[in-house]
Structures are given as C-alpha cells and as structure tokens.
Amino acid sequence: MIKVGITGGIGSGKSTVARIFEVLDIPVYHADDEAKWLIANDKSLKIEIIKLLGEEAYINGEYNRSYVSLKVFNDSDLLQRLNSLVHPAVAMHFENWVKSKTTPYIIKEAAIVKSKSGIDHLIYVHASSEKRVERTLKRDNFRTREAVLKIIESQQTEDDFRALADFVIDNESDLLIPQVLEIHKKFISF
Structure with a gap:
C-alpha cells in the first residue's frame, strides 16, 4: 500500500484537498486531529x-x-x-x-512534515500568504491578521515544502478537483 502525505501551511487548503480524496473513497488519517x-x-x-x-x-x-x-x-x-x-x-x-486499510493508497494529512519518513510520496498544497491569511481569518474568527502572519512565519518555507514534495497542488483558484483527480489516477495505476 502506498502512503501519501498531504501538507501545506495554515490556510493553504490541505484539509479541503484531503476531503476530496475522501470523496474518492481514499482513507485519510488527519494527523493533527489524531494528535x-x-x-x-x-x-x-x-x-x-x-x-x-x-x-x-x-x-x-x-x-x-x-x-x-x-x-x-x-x-x-x-x-x-x-x-x-x-x-x-x-x-x-x-x-x-x-x-x-485495503485501498491502493492512503493519505496522511499533516501540517508539519520535516521529512518523508513513513510516507512514500508527498503532496504539497500551495497558496499565497495573502490567500492563506484570508482563508484562516474566515475560518478562525478568533485570530487576528497579525497572529496568522506570525504562524505563517513560524512554519516551513515555500522552498522547504517544495523540496520535499513529489506533487504540488496550486490552491489559488477553484480548480482543485482536476488536480486531485490527476494525482489520484497516478496512485491507483501504480
């Protein structure tokens, strides 16, 4: 079984991407929730x-x-x-x-991924800092813009995420589903 990680900074949309995989009947382990x-x-x-x-x-x-x-x-x-x-x-x-699990692959969603230890492939969900701030403020109405920016600064950099990633999903637009379907087809054909 192939183990696939999904990561990205706060507000990048990794949970949304994970939900799309779940709709495709791929089991998703939500590491932050399980922690x-x-x-x-x-x-x-x-x-x-x-x-x-x-x-x-x-x-x-x-x-x-x-x-x-x-x-x-x-x-x-x-x-x-x-x-x-x-x-x-x-x-x-x-x-x-x-x-x-018995599916061809599974997903592990995690905010912090310092290496690919324990997973075979990594998907990085990318969104600009401005989009991430906007999404996080809409989702977490208790946070301030400054607090979200501080979290973003404390997380891995874009270069760090990309250096580990095998696949990058661009979450700047509403075109997530085609990107997820393309990756899904690759994993079920391995």
Whole structure:
C-alpha cells in the first residue's frame, strides 16, 4: 500500500484537498486531529507531558491547551521536546491505522512534515500568504491578521515544502478537483 502525505501551511487548503480524496473513497488519517485525541486519551503520553510541563498541563484530566501553548510557544526547546513526545505516538498510531486499510493508497494529512519518513510520496498544497491569511481569518474568527502572519512565519518555507514534495497542488483558484483527480489516477495505476 502506498502512503501519501498531504501538507501545506495554515490556510493553504490541505484539509479541503484531503476531503476530496475522501470523496474518492481514499482513507485519510488527519494527523493533527489524531494528535489531539492521543494527547487527551493516551495515558502514557499524558504522563510524559505532565513530566515535561508539570501538573498544570492537565486540569481535571483535560488537556490545558492554553497553559501548554503559553509555555511552549515562548520556548522553542520546550516545544521541540513536546513534539518529540507527541510525534512518535502519532507515528505509531498511524502505522496501526494503515494496517486496517485495503485501498491502493492512503493519505496522511499533516501540517508539519520535516521529512518523508513513513510516507512514500508527498503532496504539497500551495497558496499565497495573502490567500492563506484570508482563508484562516474566515475560518478562525478568533485570530487576528497579525497572529496568522506570525504562524505563517513560524512554519516551513515555500522552498522547504517544495523540496520535499513529489506533487504540488496550486490552491489559488477553484480548480482543485482536476488536480486531485490527476494525482489520484497516478496512485491507483501504480
């Protein structure tokens, strides 16, 4: 089975592209959602997060996202250490999920992809910074333009994404479906 990753910066449209693949009956593993679920439910991961960040990381058993965000986004070392706990748990969960699938290929949607480890091909969903800001503000009405720009600046660069990508989907227009169908045809013919 071919493992295909989909990535792109905030507001690029990677979730929309993933939904198109789901309409084509291709299973999609939403890594960010699964990470949130594991953080909330995986007992051993919870213990490690508490060791790293303190008891305040969970309140009454619930993940204290605001506390954790405040701690890690002002300390890149701490963020890296938190990611080194969460990412392996997600990778193992993904591998177990893949074993239950029988389609010619599967999709793993993830915002952060530093390498192609664990996947065979990578699709990068591209959109300009301005489009990404516009989409994110429309979707996340609690964010400010400045906050979205700060997130964009903290994410991988266009060159980094393109260097890893096997396929690029241009999401500047409404022509997503033909681009996804072209890639889908390639994967089902491998």
